[in-house]
Amino acid sequence: MGDILTRGVSKAGHIMATACRTTDLVNTAQKRHGLWPVASAALGRTMSAALMMAAQLKYENSKLEIQIDGGGDLGKIIADARPDGAVRGYVENPHVNKGLKEGGGIAVGPAVGTNGTLRVFKDVGMKDPFVGTVELRSGEIGEDLTYYFAVSEQIPSAVGLGVLVDTDNSVISAGGWIVQMMPEATEEEISMVEENVRKMPHVSSLLKDGVSPTDIIKMIVPDYVEMETLPLRWECTCSRERSEGILRSLRMKELKGILEEDKECNMHCDFCGETYHFSEEDLQKIYNERVKEIAEKLAEHDS
């Protein structure tokens, strides 16, 4: 069972719904960043939400990023996702030992903190991205997003997010759902959704039991009509070439400094945990090429 996202509407079109299973992705994040359980839970919830929100963006090259900065021990939590199902993310402090409850549950709020904000950046190809910011309410993320949708986008919503972590820190199940009421929604439809949400078991237990995202959504919206299913994947935009580009854009003095003092350089990507190593030989080559480029530019200028 790979990670997947389903998106659709109620038969009458008055309720929008999305659900996802992100177990493999959160396991990938756990391994790449060496996340401890509360960090897996916080980042996993944020990644699931970012994927579901990105899936609603209309343009293929759009990007959506969620930044949570609650002043808690975890520090900043960042996840960004694209409508085609790609996601990446990280937590500033992955080794936090807070929030573990008896019986294996995790309280994310105390580690995220409530002294700060949740921000959503939507880049849909316009000049400036859309940015929505709300104060954090509980730090549990699902509740904070419900508040974000109400205040920043004026959409009455219900959000369920969950990550279940095993004793060896691996992720047993992860995923979530978002249900949103359109302005045409009737009183009956609203009370039906409210009632069903109240009765919902925790999303991570449902996923653990093998319930599919589509069947999870049908527990809230029984006449759910699926519009799209999307396979999900971990993907980062970093590469060795990009890292080399950054080195090439340094001032010659800085480049020479690294070459003479450090003799090597490791370029680290926070988002995916990848490190690109540049040896003295690599750096010398970049340096020599830059010298040549500058000499050629000067010669051009003189002629």
Ligand SMILES: [Zn+2]
């Ligand atoms: Zn990366």
